[in-house]
Amino acid sequence: MATGIALAMRATMLDFVFQGATATAPGATAAFGLKDTDPGDANGSGTEPTSGTGNYGRAATNTNFGTTNWNASTTGSNPATVTNKLSVAFPTSNAAWSTGATTLGFFILMSSATVGSGTFYARGTVTPATAVNATGITLSFPASQLSFTNAFT
Amino acid sequence: MLYEHRESGEQVDITCFAADPSWSRVTRADGAGLNIRTVDVNANWKQVPNQTVQLSGRADIGSAGES
Numbered sequence: 001m002a003t004g005i006a007l008a009m010r011a012t013m014l015d016f017v018f019q020g021a022t023a024t025a026p027g028a029t030a031a032f033g034l035k036d037t038d039p040g041d042a043n044g045s046g047t048e049p050t051s052g053t054g055n056y057g058r059a060a061t062n063t064n065f066g067t068t069n070w071n072a073s074t075t076g077s078n079p080a081t082v083t084n085k086l087s088v089a090f091p092t093s094n095a096a097w098s099t100g101a102t103t104l105g106f107f108i109l110m111s112s113a114t115v116g117s118g119t120f121y122a123r124g125t126v127t128p129a130t131a132v133n134a135t136g137i138t139l140s141f142p143a144s145q146l147s148f149t150n151a152f153t
Numbered sequence: 154m155l156y157e158h159r160e161s162g163e164q165v166d167i168t169c170f171a172a173d174p175s176w177s178r179v180t181r182a183d184g185a186g187l188n189i190r191t192v193d194v195n196a197n198w199k200q201v202p203n204q205t206v207q208l209s210g211r212a213d214i215g216s217a218g219e220s
Contacts, residue, residue, distance in 0.1 A: 124212030
């Protein structure tokens with residue numbers, strides 16, 4: 001599996017517990033991008049489609065952090081899970097996003113809706129990995145289909 | 154617009170150039186394509202309606218799945 005929270009945030013979480021360090025919550029803005037291969041734990045790999053190519057852009061509606069867009073985490077069971085309350089959709093393609101049948105099998109959670117910008121928060125897998133190689137395709141995560149599970153044991 | 158050949162099922166995407174609407178680009182599913190001045194879509198082809206692909210996404214934190 002090639003998923004998880006950003007490398008930098010792992011240290012922040014541990015220092016919060018063991019060092020008594022102050023952990024500052026991320027800003028409210030959050031957006032999802034897509035990548036063809038594993039972004040890695042610092043978002044240093046994988047390729048995100050080019051902004052505007054085929055109308056690609058990050059999904060930035062119903063994504064900001066807060067109770068409006070995200071269900072509270074489950075308690076009393078392992079793993080704890082957070083899911084999206086509302087549908088999260090990418091812009092409808094008006095041409096191919098990438099050459100040929102390149103599939104997009106990973107998402108990145110970022111602090112910015114601008115492709116190529118922002119702080120990297122987390123990455124995960126997308127099922128099914130999908131190629132956007134034509135016009136008129138809308139990729140969408142329905143409510144509760146984006147999940148972040150925390151299984152610290 | 155996406156079109157599908159009625160017999161073979163092959164799909165091609167026909168996109169009009171915004172800068173010069175008299176030209177279009179026809180692209181196959183594998184990415185190969187060419188620019189064409191006049192596109193005549195005959196009855197052997199049918200337009201494919203817009204489609205929404207429903208995805209699920211998952212990130213595992215703090216487990217053996219995280220790397």
